[in-house]
Amino acid sequence: MPRPSRWDDVVAAAARVFSQKGFGGASLEDVANEVGMLKGSLYNYITSKEDLLFAVVRPDAEELLSHARQLHAKDLPASEKLRQIALVHIEIIDRHLPYVSVYVQEIAGRGISQEWTDMDREYMSLVEQVFVEGVGAGDFDSALDTKMAARSLIGALNWMTRWYEPGDPAQARAKAAQLSDIFLSGALARRKG
Amino acid sequence: MPRPSRWDDVVAAAARVFSQKGFGGASLEDVANEVGMLKGSLYNYITSKEDLLFAVVRPDAEELLSHARQLHAKDLPASEKLRQIALVHIEIIDRHLPYVSVYVQEIAGRGISQEWTDMDREYMSLVEQVFVEGVGAGDFDSALDTKMAARSLIGALNWMTRWYEPGDPAQARAKAAQLSDIFLSGALARRKG
Amino acid sequence: MPRPSRWDDVVAAAARVFSQKGFGGASLEDVANEVGMLKGSLYNYITSKEDLLFAVVRPDAEELLSHARQLHAKDLPASEKLRQIALVHIEIIDRHLPYVSVYVQEIAGRGISQEWTDMDREYMSLVEQVFVEGVGAGDFDSALDTKMAARSLIGALNWMTRWYEPGDPAQARAKAAQLSDIFLSGALARRKG
Amino acid sequence: MPRPSRWDDVVAAAARVFSQKGFGGASLEDVANEVGMLKGSLYNYITSKEDLLFAVVRPDAEELLSHARQLHAKDLPASEKLRQIALVHIEIIDRHLPYVSVYVQEIAGRGISQEWTDMDREYMSLVEQVFVEGVGAGDFDSALDTKMAARSLIGALNWMTRWYEPGDPAQARAKAAQLSDIFLSGALARRKG
DNA sequence: GATGAATGAGCTTTCATTCAT
DNA sequence: AATGAATGAAAGCTCATTCAT
Numbered sequence: 001m002p003r004p005s006r007w008d009d010v011v012a013a014a015a016r017v018f019s020q021k022g023f024g025g026a027s028l029e030d031v032a033n034e035v036g037m038l039k040g041s042l043y044n045y046i047t048s049k050e051d052l053l054f055a056v057v058r059p060d061a062e063e064l065l066s067h068a069r070q071l072h073a074k075d076l077p078a079s080e081k082l083r084q085i086a087l088v089h090i091e092i093i094d095r096h097l098p099y100v101s102v103y104v105q106e107i108a109g110r111g112i113s114q115e116w117t118d119m120d121r122e123y124m125s126l127v128e129q130v131f132v133e134g135v136g137a138g139d140f141d142s143a144l145d146t147k148m149a150a151r152s153l154i155g156a157l158n159w160m161t162r163w164y165e166p167g168d169p170a171q172a173r174a175k176a177a178q179l180s181d182i183f184l185s186g187a188l189a190r191r192k193g
Numbered sequence: 194m195p196r197p198s199r200w201d202d203v204v205a206a207a208a209r210v211f212s213q214k215g216f217g218g219a220s221l222e223d224v225a226n227e228v229g230m231l232k233g234s235l236y237n238y239i240t241s242k243e244d245l246l247f248a249v250v251r252p253d254a255e256e257l258l259s260h261a262r263q264l265h266a267k268d269l270p271a272s273e274k275l276r277q278i279a280l281v282h283i284e285i286i287d288r289h290l291p292y293v294s295v296y297v298q299e300i301a302g303r304g305i306s307q308e309w310t311d312m313d314r315e316y317m318s319l320v321e322q323v324f325v326e327g328v329g330a331g332d333f334d335s336a337l338d339t340k341m342a343a344r345s346l347i348g349a350l351n352w353m354t355r356w357y358e359p360g361d362p363a364q365a366r367a368k369a370a371q372l373s374d375i376f377l378s379g380a381l382a383r384r385k386g
Numbered sequence: 387m388p389r390p391s392r393w394d395d396v397v398a399a400a401a402r403v404f405s406q407k408g409f410g411g412a413s414l415e416d417v418a419n420e421v422g423m424l425k426g427s428l429y430n431y432i433t434s435k436e437d438l439l440f441a442v443v444r445p446d447a448e449e450l451l452s453h454a455r456q457l458h459a460k461d462l463p464a465s466e467k468l469r470q471i472a473l474v475h476i477e478i479i480d481r482h483l484p485y486v487s488v489y490v491q492e493i494a495g496r497g498i499s500q501e502w503t504d505m506d507r508e509y510m511s512l513v514e515q516v517f518v519e520g521v522g523a524g525d526f527d528s529a530l531d532t533k534m535a536a537r538s539l540i541g542a543l544n545w546m547t548r549w550y551e552p553g554d555p556a557q558a559r560a561k562a563a564q565l566s567d568i569f570l571s572g573a574l575a576r577r578k579g
Numbered sequence: 580m581p582r583p584s585r586w587d588d589v590v591a592a593a594a595r596v597f598s599q600k601g602f603g604g605a606s607l608e609d610v611a612n613e614v615g616m617l618k619g620s621l622y623n624y625i626t627s628k629e630d631l632l633f634a635v636v637r638p639d640a641e642e643l644l645s646h647a648r649q650l651h652a653k654d655l656p657a658s659e660k661l662r663q664i665a666l667v668h669i670e671i672i673d674r675h676l677p678y679v680s681v682y683v684q685e686i687a688g689r690g691i692s693q694e695w696t697d698m699d700r701e702y703m704s705l706v707e708q709v710f711v712e713g714v715g716a717g718d719f720d721s722a723l724d725t726k727m728a729a730r731s732l733i734g735a736l737n738w739m740t741r742w743y744e745p746g747d748p749a750q751a752r753a754k755a756a757q758l759s760d761i762f763l764s765g766a767l768a769r770r771k772g
Numbered sequence: 773g774a775t776g777a778a779t780g781a782g783c784t785t786t787c788a789t790t791c792a793t
Numbered sequence: 794a795a796t797g798a799a800t801g802a803a804a805g806c807t808c809a810t811t812c813a814t
C-alpha cells in the first residue's frame with residue numbers, strides 16, 4: 001500500500017500559518033516547518049505560493065456558496081432562510097476556522113481576481129435576496145435596507161473569525177441562534193400585545 | 194512644530210499604500226513613491242516599518258476609543274448610545290477610510306501587542322456595556338446575549354471598511370441610521386399594537 | 387557529515403576577507419565573491435554576519451586555550467612552559483594566520499560578550515600563572531610583575547598577526563625561540579661568571 | 580569674544596567613538612551625538628569620515644615619532660634609550676588612550692597609505708636601532724635578533740591600548756619601568772656573581 | 773517524494789554626504 | 794556654525810523558486 005500523499009497536511013499547515021501570520025507575512029519555510037518538510041519539498045505539491053493560498057481557501061468558499069444557492073431554491077420563509085445562512089456559515093467556521101480566516105483576511109472584498117470577486121458578489125447577492133424575499137412577503141419591515149442588512153450580517157459573520165474559539169458544534173449552533181435573533185428581532189424588548 | 198514638515202504626508206501615503214496592498218505586501222519604496230521621496234529618506238521620519246504602521250493607525254483608534262469612553266459616562270438611553278456609537282464609528286470611516294482599513298486589517302483582534310489588545314478589549318467592553326445597560330433598564334430584550342450583540346455590531350461596522358465608499362457625510366449618517374435600526378428593531382415587521 | 391559541504395570554504399573565505407578589510411569594512415558580498423557564490427546563498431550556512439565572525443574565530447581560540455590548560459597541568463619548569471606557550475601560539479599563527487588575525491583584531495580585549503571576555507581572561511590567567519610558578523620556584527626574578535609580564539608576552543605574540551608571514555613552520559619555531567629568549571633572559575648581555 | 584571653535588571637541592568625540600566601536604562600526608551620527616550636534620553639522624569641520632580618522636590619529640603619531648627621532652640623535656646607552664622609548668610611548672597612552680587606540684586598531688601595520696606605512700616603518704626602524712646600538716656596544720647579547728626584539732617591544736606597548744586604564748601618570752611610569760626591565764633583564768633570576 | 777544547495781530579486785535599514793535655510 | 798531634510802548607494806537579510814541528486 002503506497003503511503004498516502006501529504007497534500008492535506010500541506011494545505012492544513014498552510015491554513016494555520018497563513019491565518020496566524022497573514023499570507024504576506026508567512027514564508028513557505030514557515031509552512032514547510034509546520035508540515036515537517038523542507039521548503040523545497042513543498043514544490044512537489046504546489047506550483048506557487050499563491051497557488052497554495054487558493055488551495056487553502058477554495059473548498060470552504062465553494063461549500064458555503066453552494067449551500068447558499070441550494071437554500072435560495074428552497075421554499076422557506078425568509079426568517080428560516082436567514083437562520084440557515086447563519087448556521088451553515090458558523091458551522092463552517094467552527095470546523096474550519098483557519099481556512100475561513102484566511103479567506104476573510106486575504107480574499108474577501110479584496111478584488112484579487114475576477115473569479116473571487118464573482119464569488120463574493122454572488123454570496124452577497126444570495127444573502128440579500130433572503131432579505132428581499134422577506135420584505136416582499138411582508139414578513140420583514142418594508143423600510144429595511146436589504147443591501148445594508150446583508151452586508152451587516154456577512155460582516156458580523158466574517159468578524160467571528162477574529163474571536164470565535166472553534167471545536168464545539170453546540171456552541172456554534174448557539175451563536176447562530178443568537179445572531180439570527182438579533183438580525184430578526186433586534187435588541188429592543190417587544191411590547192406585549 | 195514638533196514634527197518634521199512632511200510627517201502628515203508620509204503617514205497619509207502609508208495609510209493609502211498599506212490599505213491597498215496590505216502591510217506585508219507593501220514595500221517602503223511604495224510608500225516613498227507615494228510621497229515623492231526615496232525610501233531611504235523615510236527614515237528621517239520613522240524608525241521602522243512597524244513604527245509607521247502604528248503611526249497610521251493610532252490617532253483614529255484613540256479618537257474612537259475616547260469617544261466611546263465619553264459616551265459611556267453620559268446619561269442617555271441605551272438605544273441612543275447605540276446610535277451614537279454607530280454614527281461616530283461610521284463617520285470616522287467616512288473621513289479616514291484608509292487609516293481605519295489598516296487598523297481593521299492589520300491590528301484589530303490580531304494580538305499584535307498588549308497595548309493594542311487592551312484597546313480592542315476596552316472598546317469591545319464599552320460597546321457591550323451599552324447593551325448591558327439597555328437590558329438592565331428593561332429597554333432591551335432580557336434574553337439578549339450582550340457579548341454576541343457587541344461583537345456583531347463591531348463586526349458589521351469594521352466590515353464596512355471593505356465596501357464603504359467614503360467622502361459623503363450624509364451617506365455616512367444614513368448608513369449609521371440603517372445599521373442602528375437593524376440592531377435595535379431587527380428585520381421583522383412590527384405588529385401593530 | 388553534519389555540516390553542509392562548503393562550510394569550510396565559507397569560513398576560510400570569511401577569515402581571509404575579514405582579516406584584510408576588517409569585520410566592519412567587509413561586506414558579505416565580498417565574502418560570497420571569495421567563495422564563489424551569491425551573498426544570499428551564504429545564509430544557507432550562517433544565520434548572521436556576526437555568526438560568521440564567531441565561526442571564523444572560535445576553533446583556534448579554543449585550541450589555544452585548551453593547549454594552555456593542558457600545559458598548566460603538566461609538571462615542567464616555568465621557563466619550559468613559557469617556551470611552549472610561545473611555540474604553540476606562533477605555530478597556530480603560522481598555520482591559521484587569517485583566523486587568528488580576525489580574533490586579535492575584532493575580539494581580543496574588546497569585551498564583545500561574556501563568553502569571549504571569559505576566554506581572554508582565562509588565557510591571560512594561565513599565562514600569568516607560568517610566571518607566578520617561575521617566581522615561586524625561584525627560577526624567575528622575585529621582583530617580576532607577573533601580570534605585566536603575561537600581558538606583554540601576549541601582546542608581543544598577538545602583534546605578530548600584523549607582520550608575520552606564514553607558511554614556514556621552521557621560521558615559526560625560530561621566532562618562538564627568539565621571543566622566549568627575550569622574555570627569559572632579556573636583551574642585556576650576560577656577565578661571564 | 581567669539582565662541583571658540585569646537586574642532587577639538589569633534590576630534591575628541593571621534594577618538595572616543597572610533598576606539599569603542601571601531602572606525603568601520605561607528606557612524607558619523609554616533610560621533611555627532613557624542614559632540615552634541617547633528618551629523619550634517621560635522622561637515623563644517625571635516626570633509627570626509629576618513630579625514631576625521633586621520634585628524635584623530637595624526638598628532639600623537641607624530642609626537643611619538645618625533646620623540647624617537649630626537650632620542651636616536653642623543654648620545655645615551657642603549658638600555659637608557661630603551662627605557663625612554665617605553666616611557667614616552669606609555670605616557671602618551673596614559674594621556675591620550677582613545678587616540679592611540681584608534682591608531683593601533685585602524686592604522687598601524689594596515690598599509691592604509693604610503694604615508695602611514697612610512698611612519699610605521701620609521702618608528703620600527705628607530706626602535707630596532709636602539710637594539711642594534713646595544714649589541715654593537717657590547718651591552719646587549721650578540722645573539723639577540725634585533726628586529727624580533729623591536730617588534731616584540733612595540734607589540735607589547737601597542738597591546739597596552741587594550742587593557743591599560745589611563746589617567747595616572749605614576750602608574751604609567753611604573754609600567755614603563757616594568758616593561759623595560761623585562762626587555763632588558765628578562766624573567767630569569769640573575770645568579771649572584 | 774524529499775533533500776540540500778543555490779539563485780536572484782527584493783526587502784528593510786544604514787549611512788556618508790550634500791544643501792537650502 | 795548649525796539644522797532638517799533629502800539623496801543614493803550599499804549593506805544585511807529574506808524568500809519564492811529551481812534543480813541535481
